[in-house]
Amino acid sequence: MIYETPKYLLGRGRDAEAVAVIQNIAARNKTTTWLTVSHLQAVDTRPTDGRTNDTSTTEPKSAVQVVKSNLRKFSKDKVKALFSTPRLALFLLLLIFLWCSIGIVYLLYNSFIPIYL
Numbered sequence: 001m002i003y004e005t006p007k008y009l010l011g012r013g014r015d016a017e018a019v020a021v022i023q024n025i026a027a028r029n030k031t032t033t034w035l036t037v038s039h040l041q042a043v044d045t046r047p048t049d050g051r052t053n054d055t056s057t058t059e060p061k062s063a064v065q066v067v068k069s070n071l072r073k074f075s076k077d078k079v080k081a082l083f084s085t086p087r088l089a090l091f092l093l094l095l096i097f098l099w100c101s102i103g104i105v106y107l108l109y110n111s112f113i114p115i116y117l
Contacts (some may be wrong), residue, residue: 015037
C-alpha cells in the first residue's frame, strides 16, 4: 500500500492520519515510534515570535500574486552584480546564448527528425 506523505497530511491539518502513516511505516520496518497526536498538537500550540507565515488562515493566492511575490526576490543590485565586470558579463551572455541555442536545436531536431528519417 502506498501512503500519503506525512508532510502533506500535516500541511492539511490531518495530524491523526500523519501519525497513523508514521506508525504503519514503523510497523512495516518492525519497530515502533514515539510520535503521537499529542506531540503534534503541542508543537501547534507553541507561541511563535511572529516571523513565521501562517498560511492556513490566509486565502489562496492567485497566479499573479505568486509571480509578484517571487519577483520581489530579485533586486537591481543582484542583477548588477551579474554584470559587475566585463569578463563576468561576457561569460553570462555566452551562457545564456548557449542555453537558448541548445533549447532551440533540441526542439528543431525533434520536430524535423521524422522528415529526415
